[in-house]
Amino acid sequence: MLYRTAGQFKTTYEADHALFPVRQDAILLGIILVVAWVVLPLTANEFAFKALLVPVLIYTLAALGLNILTGYAGQLSLGTGAFMGVGAYACYKIITIFPEVNLLVAIAMSGFFSAAVGVAFGVPSLRIKGFYLAIATLAAQFFLVWLFEKWAWLYNYSASGAIQVPTIEMFGVVVAGPNAKAITQYYFVLAVVTVVTMLAINITRGRIGRIWKSVRDMDIAAELVGINLMKAKLSAFFVSSYIVGIAGALFVFLWRGAAEPNLFDIPLSFRVLFIVIIGGLGSILGNYLGAMLIVALPVVLSYLPGALGIPVSSSMVEHLNTMVVGALIIFFLIVEPHGLARFWAVLREKLIIWPFPH
Amino acid sequence: MKRLAKTALLASGLALAAAFAAPAFAQDAINLPNLSYRTGPFAATGIPLMNGQRDYIAMLNARDGGVNGVTINYEECETGYNTEKGVECYEKTKAGAAVTQPWSTGITLQVLPKSNVDKIAVLAPGYGFSPMADGKTFKWAFNPPSSYWDGASMILQNISQGNLDSLKGKKIALLHLDHPYGKEPIPLLEALAAKHGFTFLPIPVGLKEMQNQSAQWLQIRREKPDFVLMWGWGAMNAGAITEAVKTKYPMNQFIGIWWSSLDGDLKLVGDAGKGYRAVSWSVPNSASKAMQDIKKHVVDAGKSMINQAEGEFDWVFYQRGVLISMMSVEAIKAAQAKFNVKVPNAEQVRWGLENLDINEAKLAELGMEGMIVPFKTSCADHTGHGGAWMLEWDGKQFVKASDLIKPDRAAIEPLEIEKAKEYATANAPWPLNDECK
């Protein structure tokens, strides 16, 4: 009933190709945007911003980047964490060398560094496929993290080997550093994520997106119909690493405030990959759903025993949490291997024809 | 199935609401959060420390009903030594906290800038960032009773019998975890090497190599350093000590920092580890009154989490945990007395930490004679620089093997001030504490 599509007639091709052929989709998106931009900032407290909302958005962005590579172009990568690191360190160097640069510009520029590194490590994808490629991207993962550790210039020769985010102002408002307000940071991240998501939707719907999908589905067949595989794969690596790099810069500058090299180690890569798989390969919406599940759920879960009044020690909660996350991953893979995004798709189908079963 | 789903939904909704709502705190208790780690690759070293901290508070609550009649609410938040979790825990526990304990150097580095804004003191006993000693720059951070640089200086004093120039021409290796913690002593050791003419060789151990250090020990065998200092943590300590035994590196030339003195690690090698030393600002003394009280009120009452079969009660780390809790409790007591309140707030506890005076008389009063080096903090000195002793592994346990060693402050202080200033400029605008002279 809520989703009845009857009566919505399309009279032009443009209307049929629109982003939202179904009016209710647009309304729903509007509601979500209002919630994200107005309702949440009014209701959330500082902890919710710092431990739930901002990380979910940043992980969503990183997952979006990986999803373009893995979900759309079909190239499995386990090096996401390191590419995030490249973005973060590039942004740090830009900010410390040119302190007058606007943070937004610095973040946008740092994406190009990770994109370049991503393309360099993407070259083997022309010859190596499947799990072999996945392990090959681990070479990037381990090598880059080692480099972050050893190349003292990257962290300005600080004794601890960690980078610290200085206080950064933008248009008179403190956006990064210890004095930044959580709500400012939330809006900053939300704005970046919204813009990138819109761009990503359009790229993946368009010509390049279709090329990527054809490469994913069968690269030899794609080659036979005249698609330049090298261009297709490397462009996927470029766009993906660019977004991942931005996510890495946001990760450190707008959320963590400091970072040491092993922050970007393999667990981070796996975390982002979980989000992509659980959310749904080849889906933009899935990244959001996956990030909520993988990032926010453990935080929420750790409150559960306290809220229910069950006395458990914090380490026990943590153990149970790890177990639950592992079990949930298996559970969702079994119930819906195509990810949470497919859940929504099925639900939407049902809603459209409701109350009839078929 | 449906009901199960409903229950799950309800439960998660409840938890979500709890996460969003500001946590409510009872006003008649003092909150002492601890960003603990009982999981992950560093759990082995974390568990006894956390147990010690927990049991001391439990003992005070059971024996005296808290401090001056106010119960202490000791609350752990599990980080797994993971900085990401650490910051989450910090945010979660900071409301109503008397003082916060970040535990890893990585988490300390992240929490440090935030503590200025949130106005919560960071207590990092014997770890963190050595320049934190400079109270003028780091108003909210405390690392009593000795910093890593103090530790490095004391080890060098001990191996050179007090005359660093006698190390001229010698080679000193630093086997360290490749992590902010392990890199801490490098600037000081480099400076001292240049000044006193010894060769300094850092040997990093990656987080993934902790249990397989054969490459590092082959390097040690090739380079034949006269001394190997170790800044190890978690599984790395055990790995290094077994490799040292295997390489037949003379144990009396192998010296660890206080975090490399876990009894459990040495038990792996037993007698073969005889002669291994670690510099430590605490010494276990199970017969002391405080420890006996813990035994009576907590351990024997079945409220402790320690592993009694392993003899954890007598371990250096367990008793060091007790001493760490003692520091925060003493700071709270000082704040209570000074401000005449029952439940001091974070700012008042900070004053307490700044005016800690742990002397022999105080220790006797607490029933902890000789367990910790006496030290005194002040507005400008947030460490106290109490010094340390050498502990030596006798095949079964660590025993005190030296008199009190004092760090060479004249050599360290300029570097501390320089690095503190560097930190403040890199993080400008950094608030300085101008009250200190």
Added chain:
Amino acid sequence: MDFLNSILIKPFADMFGAPDFLMQVLWEGLVSGVLYALIALGFVLIYKSSRIFNFAQGIMVVFAALTLVGLHEKGVPAWLALPLTLGVMYLLAMSIERVVLRPLVNQPDIILFMATIGITLFLIGFGEIIFGGENKVMITEQLGIPTGSWEFEPFGGFLSIEQRDVTAVVGAVLLVAALLLFLNKSKMGRAIRALGDDHQAALSVGISLSTIWVVVWFIAGVIALATGIVWGSRAGVSFALEVIAYKALPVLMLGGLESVLGAIVGGLAIGILEKLFEIYWGQPILGGNTETWFAFVLALIVLLFRPQGLFGERIIERV
């Protein structure tokens, strides 16, 4: 010129200048190589029979070792703890097959790969609840493994060989031999290989998928136990051991995902080469710790020339 000298000439001069040290390096490399090969073998077996890239092999090593030590701590004698641990590994294999694999039959590779990471997380949480996070001592002596060392003086130098490392190498060789015998001679082994060659054909001649999977995961568990004993006796048993799973990945790339021989050769080659590189190039020139990535980069270079690894099955693509 100095730079060229330091990468091309000096390392070799060092090698031949101190041959006893070189021998020690090679021996250490060989021992780690054997361990890498063992872990990789666990991966290969499972991949061969079910096309599952089993990331949980690393945690199975930890889990097996912890069970063994944990049982012994509870007062079970070593000779009994060993078969009991094997029983636990069998139960584990059975439950993994029943709960995780059976519902996921025929899913894409990446889904199964993710599922094994799910298993890893689950086992980490579960294991920490049961065994606690402390570093435990492997019951080396109780299992009858010698712990002394032999010392030689080749070329007037000094070479020390740990008896437990020798035991590890010998044990690994025996284990591999038994495994090869089992795979090639027994009925079950042939069924496993058949399943690896052609899933559907094997199913159609009546080979039971679920039985085979339980058996294969159990064998992987046995290999995990062997690895856990050897590695644990060197540095204690704790969850930090889990990271050794990463070490097996480049071995797989180098040797090929389906090849038992590849896992062995790849493991030994990587063990020795990474040690040589670290000692003679990494530490003097690059600041050390190159072992974290050297194997991956080496394997990557090899893959550029042979995309299926040295011994992998040739990838034939059809449209």
